[in-house]
Amino acid sequence: MLASLGLPADAAEHLAARAALLDGTYREVAARLPANARISADGDGRLHFAALEPEAEPASLVALRSAVNAMLPRVDLPEVLLEVFSWTGADQAFTSVTGGEARLKDLPVTIAALLVAHGCNVGFTPVVGGADALKYGRLSHVDQTYLRLETYRAANAALIDAQASIPLARAWGGGLVAFVDGMRFVVPVPSVYARPNPKFFGRRGGATWLNLINDQAAGLGGKVVAGTPRDSLYVLDVLYDRDGGRRPEMVVTDTASYSDIVFGLLTLAGFAYAPQLADLPDQKLWRIDRSADYGAFNDAARGRVDLERIERN
Numbered sequence: 192m193l194a195s196l197g198l199p200a201d202a203a204e205h206l207a208a209r210a211a212l213l214d215g216t217y218r219e220v221a222a223r224l225p226a227n228a229r230i231s232a233d234g235d236g237r238l239h240f241a242a243l244e245p246e247a248e249p250a251s252l253v254a255l256r257s258a259v260n261a262m263l264p265r266v267d268l269p270e271v272l273l274e275v276f277s278w279t280g281a282d283q284a285f286t287s288v289t290g291g292e293a294r295l296k297d298l299p300v301t302i303a304a305l306l307v308a309h310g311c312n313v314g315f316t317p318v319v320g321g322a323d324a325l326k327y328g329r330l331s332h333v334d335q336t337y338l339r340l341e342t343y344r345a346a347n348a349a350l351i352d353a354q355a356s357i358p359l360a361r362a363w364g365g366g367l368v369a370f371v372d373g374m375r376f377v378v379p380v381p382s383v384y385a386r387p388n389p390k391f392f393g394r395r396g397g398a399t400w401l402n403l404i405n406d407q408a409a410g411l412g413g414k415v416v417a418g419t420p421r422d423s424l425y426v427l428d429v430l431y432d433r434d435g436g437r438r439p440e441m442v443v444t445d446t447a448s449y450s451d452i453v454f455g456l457l458t459l460a461g462f463a464y465a466p467q468l469a470d471l472p473d474q475k476l477w478r479i480d481r482s483a484d485y486g487a488f489n490d491a492a493r494g495r496v497d498l499e500r501i502e503r504n
Contacts, residue, residue, distance in 0.1 A: 236490020364406030386418025
């Protein structure tokens with residue numbers, strides 16, 4: 192396990208490296224702090240960030256938005272899916288559960304209709320049509336034979352690769368920064384994925400869709416979490432069970448996905464963890480060297496990290 196994670200056998204060696212990194216980071220940020228008028232420290236050493244004011248949209252952005260909106264065609268959702276299939280070949284990922292090579296005629300049309308039916312949660316009736324590819328029996332057969340978890344994941348991998356090849360997506364980033372966040376849904380019917388949580392669902396049950404999106408705007412994967420235990424408990428699951436794409440180097444989350452344990456686990460696993468913490472003035476910062484001078488952080492860094500205790504455990 193240590194070799195696969197690139198960690199030394201001696202814990203003290205690893206802790207010394209982390210201590211040096213923490214000390215260097217404190218000093219680097221403290222040196223930049225005087226030049227940043229938006230960050231201040233009060234008499235109790237609590238850090239405060241001034242709110243960012245919105246910038247006015249430049250005329251060029253307004254013109255670009257109007258031009259793009261004018262170029263967007265008015266098409267139905269199934270047509271969009273068929274167009275994307277033609278670019279990416281994602282429909283080829285939907286193979287028969289029997290392993291047969293033969294493909295049904297107009298299979299992409301049936302798959303597009305089923306994706307709309309499931310994605311919009313409307314059932315088969317709105318997508319049934321007169322064409323053979325859209326008849327109820329054909330839809331039911333393809334749904335049971337071609338659409339399953341492994342084919343969805345293979346199709347998503349094709350979409351991720353195609354997105355990474357777009358010049359604009361490459362300009363956004365290299366796919367090495369990813370954001371993990373959860374969307375909560377009330378589940379009104381009995382389900383193995385639904386659990387009670389009065390804070391979010393009242394008296395009803397619900398589930399959380401924990402989603403992983405990279406800096407190229409591609410969804411790398413996700414996980415259904417029953418109820419809403421802390422999202423942080425499942426961040427590593429989502430990172431290691433991706434449908435495709437490059438392994439992220441930096442992981443960004445909101446406060447709900449943060450805990451000290453997860454911070455440590457992600458660091459040991461080789462990820463740079465960047466939770467966006469709310470209520471910054473109430474956060475307790477930690478230091479290892481009590482005598483170090485960290486400038487404005489001297490009072491804020493009032494927590495003491497005991498390296499010997501960490502090493503013993």
